[in-house]
Amino acid sequence: MIDIKNVTKRFGKLTAVDSVSLTAREGEAVSLLGMNGAGKSTLLKCVLGLLDFTGDITINGLSVRGGSKQAKALIGYLPQEPVFYDMRAIEVVRFFGRIRRAGPGECEAVLEKAGLSSHSQKYASELSGGMRQRLSFAVALLSSPRYLLLDEPTSNLDAGGRTDFLRLIKEYKEEGNTVIFSSHRLGEVDYLADRAVVMRNGKIVFDGEPENLRRISGAGTKVSVRVPEGDMTRAEEALARAGIAVRSRNGSGLVIDAEEGGAAVPVTVLAETGVPVLGFGVEEPTMESILEGAGGNGS
Amino acid sequence: MEARNVLMLAGREARESVKNKWFVLNTISFSALAVLILAIAPEKGALTEGAGYGRTAASLINLVLLFVPLVSLITGSGAISGERENGTLQYLLSHPVTKAEVFAGKFVGIFIPICLSISLGFGLAGVGAALRGGGGDASGFLMTALLSALLAASLLSVGLLVSVYSRKASRATGIAVFLWLVFIILGDLGVMGTAAAMDLGIRQVFVLALLNPAEVFKIASVLALSPRYEILGPVGVYAVRTFGREGMVLLLMSIMALWTIAPFGLALASFSVFRREEP
Numbered sequence: 001m002i003d004i005k006n007v008t009k010r011f012g013k014l015t016a017v018d019s020v021s022l023t024a025r026e027g028e029a030v031s032l033l034g035m036n037g038a039g040k041s042t043l044l045k046c047v048l049g050l051l052d053f054t055g056d057i058t059i060n061g062l063s064v065r066g067g068s069k070q071a072k073a074l075i076g077y078l079p080q081e082p083v084f085y086d087m088r089a090i091e092v093v094r095f096f097g098r099i100r101r102a103g104p105g106e107c108e109a110v111l112e113k114a115g116l117s118s119h120s121q122k123y124a125s126e127l128s129g130g131m132r133q134r135l136s137f138a139v140a141l142l143s144s145p146r147y148l149l150l151d152e153p154t155s156n157l158d159a160g161g162r163t164d165f166l167r168l169i170k171e172y173k174e175e176g177n178t179v180i181f182s183s184h185r186l187g188e189v190d191y192l193a194d195r196a197v198v199m200r201n202g203k204i205v206f207d208g209e210p211e212n213l214r215r216i217s218g219a220g221t222k223v224s225v226r227v228p229e230g231d232m233t234r235a236e237e238a239l240a241r242a243g244i245a246v247r248s249r250n251g252s253g254l255v256i257d258a259e260e261g262g263a264a265v266p267v268t269v270l271a272e273t274g275v276p277v278l279g280f281g282v283e284e285p286t287m288e289s290i291l292e293g294a295g296g297n298g299s
Numbered sequence: 300m301e302a303r304n305v306l307m308l309a310g311r312e313a314r315e316s317v318k319n320k321w322f323v324l325n326t327i328s329f330s331a332l333a334v335l336i337l338a339i340a341p342e343k344g345a346l347t348e349g350a351g352y353g354r355t356a357a358s359l360i361n362l363v364l365l366f367v368p369l370v371s372l373i374t375g376s377g378a379i380s381g382e383r384e385n386g387t388l389q390y391l392l393s394h395p396v397t398k399a400e401v402f403a404g405k406f407v408g409i410f411i412p413i414c415l416s417i418s419l420g421f422g423l424a425g426v427g428a429a430l431r432g433g434g435g436d437a438s439g440f441l442m443t444a445l446l447s448a449l450l451a452a453s454l455l456s457v458g459l460l461v462s463v464y465s466r467k468a469s470r471a472t473g474i475a476v477f478l479w480l481v482f483i484i485l486g487d488l489g490v491m492g493t494a495a496a497m498d499l500g501i502r503q504v505f506v507l508a509l510l511n512p513a514e515v516f517k518i519a520s521v522l523a524l525s526p527r528y529e530i531l532g533p534v535g536v537y538a539v540r541t542f543g544r545e546g547m548v549l550l551l552m553s554i555m556a557l558w559t560i561a562p563f564g565l566a567l568a569s570f571s572v573f574r575r576e577e578p
Contacts, residue, residue: 048393073395083386085311086318098307099394 001025002047002147002178007055009042009202016042017053018202024180026146029173031189031210032182033291034199040182041080043199044149047180048077059147073100076140080151082132084124089116089135092124093142100143107142114138115164129156130165137168148172150181154188166191186287189213198291213290221258223266226279228252238273239266252278304400305407312378312408322374326416329366333359333420337427355428356443359421360520363447364513369479370413371451375458376475378405379570380465398571406459406563413451417444442523442548446555450516453558454482457512460566486511501537508534509551512558519551 002024009017017039024030032040046053049067057064062071084092093107102110111117114134119127127135133156140148153169154162170192173179183189189196189210196213198206206213214220227235229252236246239256244266248255256266263282270277316322336358379402382388391401421444428440458475465471481489490511494504508514518535522544539547 050389050392067392067397069395069397072393075393077393079386079390079393081386083390085315085387095307095311096394099304099396 001060002180003056003058004043004047005056007043007046007053007057009039009046009051009053015202017046019055020199020202020204022197022204022207024147024178026178027173027176028194029179029181029192030195030197031193032180032197032199033184033189033213033287034182035288035291038199039202040199041151042202044077044151044180044182047149048072048075073143074145074147076142076145076148078133078136078140078148078150078153080155082136084132084135086123086125088121088123089127090120092135093138096139097142102142110138110141113141114168130158130161133157133161133165137165141172146177148177148179148181150179152182152184154183154185162188184287186285186290200291214285220285221263222247222283222285223256223258223263224281224283225254225256225266225270225277226252227254227270227275227277231275234273235270235275238269238275242266242269244269258282300397300399300403304396305403308396308401308404309406309408309411312405313411316374316409316412319374322370322412322416325366325370326419329362329416329420330423332362333424334427336362337424337431355424356421356440356520357524359424359443359447360517362420363417363443363450363520364483364517367413367417367447367451368454368483368513370416371409371454372458372461372475372479373472374409374413375455376461376465376471377468378409378459379462380471381462381468383466384468399567402459402567402570406455410452410455413455414448417447417451421447436524439524443520446516446519446523446552449552449555449559450512453512453555453562456559456562456566460562460569463566463570482511482513486513490514501534505534505538509554512555515551515554515558519548519555522548522551 002022004020004022007017007020008015020039020043022030032043034040042051045051047057047059047064049057049064049072059071059074062068062074064071085095087095090107090111093111097107108117108120111120114137116131116134116138119131124132124135133153137153140150148169150169154165157165166188169179169181173192179192181188181192193210196206196208196210197204198213225235232249232252232254235254236249239246239254242265244256246254247257254266258265267277267280337355379388382391388401392398421440425440457478461474461478462471465474490504490507493499493507497503499507508518518538521535522539542550
């Protein structure tokens with residue numbers, strides 16, 4: 001269990017993390033959300049003991065203060081921008097494998113798990129941003145840590161790479177391990193997180209299930225429907241009869257707040273009542289709109 | 300602090316040093332000049348007479364004074380600041396190692412290649428001297444090599460201290476070059492100038508000279524090589540008459556050891572206790 005109690009971190013006059021308390025239980029995936037400067041990365045660095053702080057952070061009862069080796073041995077860390085020594089990928093993993101006392105054959109195994117076996121002889125500087133992220137993930141998996149701290153793990157990845165990478169993290173989590181990750185992407189939170197924690201100006205402003213975050217923020221899915229101008233009133237009446245409120249009206253378009261998983265319902269209602277639907281679009285809520293609604297917009 | 304971690308980190312640092320083109324260039328230059336000086340130096344020198352190890356070592360003193368402090372100061376100054384600047388230090392510290400282990404690993408990992416570099420220069424020169432018939436005092440030759448290693452250790456410690464307090468590697472290198480100028484180029488002039496301006500006595504001039512590790516190396520090497528300590532001037536005569544020749548060598552070696560331990564301790568404490576954060 002990672003237990004963060006009343007942690008405050010100041011850089012001069014700036015309070016980057018302000019009286020934060022948070023517990024990540026065994027097997028739980030916790031996402032840290034917030035705009036840039038909200039304090040997510042600083043909090044992760046405090047957990048690693050890289051920064052001094054007031055308050056208390058323990059990992060399985062071990063204090064991380066002063067960069068405790070015992071505590072750090074329990075954690076695998078993936079930084080936002082991984083930087084390596086000028087070594088081949090396999091040498092990087094072997095170097096950190098010796099530090100983390102990895103077992104025989106483990107270095108090759110983690111490289112394979114991260115999908116880098118065929119690139120093991122390349123120098124780290126020759127790898128793409130995505131591959132460096134994978135290399136960092138391979139290093140983080142050495143000696144099978146129970147806790148992973150990931151600082152915006154997919155920020156350097158393209159869409160395909162992101163999907164593969166998230167699957168790897170999910171597999172790790174499903175083995176009963178604990179993951180704390182910071183992210184800007186709603187899809188990652190939905191896919192991975194059991195809990196969402198929203199930070200704003202160094203404070204936690206929301207801590208709960210990702211579904212509740214959407215609900216509390218009030219930022220839901222919007223459906224835009226285009227109907228003939230002459231049928232606008234009839235369309236509004238049909239939707240009202242079905243209990244669907246129209247948010248706004250614009251020329252021949254209607255914007256409707258859809259229920260979770262019910263984006264197609266307004267279109268079906270209109271089709272059943274004979275109102276021709278000329279076109280429609282679905283707009284998922286953005287991370288910004290959710291954070292704004294949850295009080296994490298940083299403003 | 301675990302010796303296993305220190306040696307592992309030192310191994311990586313040493314490999315990095317050996318791969319460093321600047322370091323390799325310095326080693327080649329030092330070795331080549333050592334052989335060249337041996338080849339062109341006159342048979343009879345100021346310190347020693349006849350071809351042999353003593354004359355070879357005497358020829359190497361100025362070469363050591365030029366190269367060893369420069370390599371030690373610059374390599375040391377970039378060791379921590381460079382890693383801090385490119386982010387590898389923070390990543391390394393996110394793993395189960397302590398800052399003290401990282402620091403000690405860096406010292407050992409840089410010091411060993413510098414010693415190898417010194418050994419190569421002295422080794423080639425020694426072989427050259429042997430080919431020309433050998434002779435002379437081999438122990439003085441070895442003592443000069445040992446003193447060169449001590450000089451490297453002391454200035455490496457100073458370089459690491461600079462590195463601990465520098466956010467940027469370029470700034471650290473600038474400070475290291477400035478210190479090299481102060482220790483090597485301005486050292487003699489500074490002592491002479493201060494002595495003349497402040498009308499210092501022999502004792503004060505001697506103490507002033509001891510404040511510079513390069514001066515200490517020079518005096519110790521000359522004493523180790525030649526019984527004619529008069530060539531050190533009135534200050535040398537005063538020092539040898541006060542402490543004795545062996546006593547002086549011992550005192551000078553102790554001062555060089557202190558020049559290693561004090562900056563090393565200060566840098567280690569600063570790095571791992573007073574400046575614990577690597578944000």
